[in-house]
Amino acid sequence: MIEIEFGREDVARTRFALSPLWEVVASVRVLKGADEHGLHRTWTEQVRPRLAAAALDFGALFDLIPVPSRSPWTGSVPSFLCPPPLTPLPSLAMELATLRATPPELLTTTSAVPEARMAALRADPAARLGRLADVIEAYWELALAPYWPRILTLLENDIRYRAGRLVDGGAHHLFTDLDPQVAWADGTLHLAHRTARGPRRLDGRGLLLVPSAFVWPRIFSVLGEAWQPSLRYPPRGVGALWQSRTAPVSEALAGVMGRSRALLLAELTAPASTTELARRSGLTPGGVSQHLTALRTAGLVSAHRAGRQVLYARTRAGEAVVEAAAAGT
Template sequence: MIEIELGLEDVARTRFAISPLWEVVASVRVLKGADEHGLHRTWAEQVRPRLATADLDLRPLFDLVPVPTRSPWGGRIPGFICPPPTTPLPSLDVELATVRATPPALLHTTAEVPPARMAALRADPAAELARLAAVMEAYWELALAPYWSRILALLEGDIRYRAGRLVEGGAQHLFADLDPQVTWAGGTLHLEHRSARGARRLDGRGLLLVPSAFVWPRVFSVLDEPWQPSLRYPPRAVGTLWHTRAATGSDALAGVMGRSRATLLTELTVPASTTDLARRTGLTPGGVSQHLTALRTAGLVSAHRAGREVLYARTRAGETVVEAAGAELSTAQA
């Protein structure tokens, strides 16, 4: 059990952030076997073949992301590959720039990573960190970018909920249902931990709370210098992240954008290629391409190259439009 002592200054400086870079690292854990309960099976089954056919050496990244073992150090993540964000929602490019600029003195870890990988990093930090950042960026494009709108909506929804809890009842109310592994009592945050014990003082640095789609059922803590003290925790409703929702509201949307485009937009519950969408909707591939171009121009759809194919996904604006149409349809039926 870790006891995190929060003074008044720490409570005042407690904040939230979302980290695309951390989602890269946490999702690699899932692909390496850390998803014992199969929460992310749907995502993994789509992503693994894509990564397997890509001309990409993932070892610089995968070597640095250990999976849980019986060792007390098993499952720890080297801090230098995913430093806590300094702004509420940094872009992946900004976070990768931080990785590239990591001081050589920070290139150490107690995590179970191949010694040869750490030796290479220390021997030529600039080159190896640049290589690591490039692999992270390529992995992001294949594994996370097509799904980011959905993931981001989940994470932002959790932050809105937590902010409301803080306003309603202060820090005690905020932490009351953060996670079963976290409890609050008398100005101290108690965090269950596999191996670490004892008290930790934040000394006025505050606490950074980072909801993460890929960490359940664990909570990851960052409490050592020089990083910002942080908790990476599962957001509310993470179990619904990959549920395929029925394509409702197409009639309402059809009156605005036409039936073909409405059908395509509602079909994009998960990223799909032009060929997939043509097969599912009965439209010609050429027609699908034209309609997707129009939807993309309107900001409702994004395109992501994944190996040899291009995957289309709803943007946050597209998700909002579909949800609004579905809500309006439910109201009318009621």
């Protein structure tokens, strides 16, 4: 059991943030076997063949993320790979800029990372970290960017809920239902841990709370590093993240944008190609392409290249439009 001791200044400096870079790291853990309960099976079944078809070398990223294990070290993640975000909602580009600028003395780890990979990083940090950032960008576009609006909605909803809990009842109310692995008592946050024990002081830095779609059922802590202490925890509702949310075409929405475009927007519960959407909707591929262009111009749909295919996905605005139309019916 780890005991995180809060002083008055620590409570004042406790904050929330999201981290696209951490979601990259945590999602790679899932692809490497950290999803024994099958929570993300729908996502992995779509993403694995997409990554394979891209024929890209992701070794610079995957080698740094050990295969999950019950050993306390082999399943951990190098801290330098995902430093806590400095702003509440950084872009992936912002976090990759921080990664590229990692000081050489921080390029260390106790995780089971191939020594040759770490030696190469330390031998030429600027070039190797630049290459790593490029690989992360390629992975993001294939594996996470098409799903990011849905993931982001889940994470932001959790932060809004927890911010309300903090306002209503202070730190005790905030942490009461954060996760079964944590408990608050007398100014101390008790965190269940398989190997670590004893008190940890925040020393006026506060605690950074980062909801993460891909960490359940674990909580990841960064407490002894150069950055602000942080917890990465599962958000409320993560179990329903990949559930199909296909809704009947809203007549009101069809009246605004036309039935075909409303149908395509409703069908995009997961990223899909023009061919797949044509098959599912009964529209011609040419018609689907024209409607998707119009939806993309309106900011309701985004396009993501995956090998020879282009996958279309709802944007945050598209998700909001579909949800608002469903709520109004």
